[in-house]
Amino acid sequence: MSLDKVKVxxxxxxxxxxKLVDSALLEGSMLTIFARCKVHYDGxxxxxxxxGDRVIIVKSDGAFLIHQNKKREPVNWQPPGSRARLELRDKPVLVSVRRKPRETLEVELEEVYMVSTFRAEDYEELALTGSEAEMAEMIFQNPEIIESGxxxxxxxxxxxxxxxDILGQDRKGNIVVLELKRRKAELHAVSQLKRYVEALREEYGEGVRGILVAPSLTSGAERLLRDEGLEFKKVEPPKRRGGKKGRQATLF
Structure with missing residues (x-):
């Protein structure tokens, strides 16, 4: 089964x-595996x-959790910042490595009942509420954040x-499409930007640029941007609200 956010x-x-494990780790999606497995920890x-039958969860920040069918806490875990990979041995083995201190958690997958990836977007931090709208306001007030002109x-x-999100022009009169993300941008954001640029090029020709604006981006998103001839601008969302909204104008 495949949806926009979920693959199962x-x-x-x-x-x-x-395929699913590699795509989750590359895109920064949440990975969940229901499996019969053995676990080895060395650190x-x-x-x-x-x-035994367990639930394995790998989050986008590297947190790695193994849950049994009882109790609240994971029976084994690795903290955020750890790096996970899938190794093919006699059985597939999901490996999570923490560098400092050096710790390795290996999960031998004897039988996999289900694997899912979830491209989760969670903006519960109250200080960041509405920050993509605030990013747009900030760019209208200070367009040189993107580039001169x-x-x-x-x-x-x-x-x-x-x-x-924002449509504008550069100093040479080219149409510029900005796709704003207040957190690390993923492949989905690049795909969105690509669709918008292609749609506008159908109407206005090749003089259309696409810029992904975000605090950071995944390695997969960076490669896809480069392959598609699109651009990236590192911009941090504003810490708090304030200021007037930018004035809308006519493009042509």
Missing amino acids: AVSPSLDELI RAKSELGS FKPLFREKPIKHGIV
Whole structure:
């Protein structure tokens, strides 16, 4: 099953498992695996957990959790900042490595019942509420944040394939599409930007630029931007609200 945010495989083949795990780790999606597995930990101590049915969760920040069917706390875990990968041995092994201090958690997947990826967007931090709108205000007030000579003209401009966050012009008169993300931008954001740019190029020709504006981006998003000839501008969202809204103008 595949949705915009969720991909699921029940009793996946090895190829399906590899594809979903690799895509989750590359895109920064949340990875969940229901499996019969063995667990080995090597770090400040050593531990072994025999075969049993467990839930394995790998979050976008590197947190790695293994839950049994009882109790609230994970039976094994790695903190945010750890790096996960899938290794193919006699059985597939999900490995999580923490560098300082050096710790390694290995999960031998004996039988995988289900694997899912979830491209979760969670903005519960109150200080960040509405910050993409605040980013747009900040750019209208200080367009040089994007580049010298940039002129923002429209905010939330409807076009053929969606709504452009900011539509403007550069100093040479080229149309510029800005896609704003208040957190680390992923492949989905690049795909959105690509669709908007392609739609506008159908109407106005090749003189259309696309810029992804975010505090950071995943390595997969960076590669796709480069492959598609799109651009990235590092911009941190404002810490608090304030200021007047930018004035809308006419593009042509």
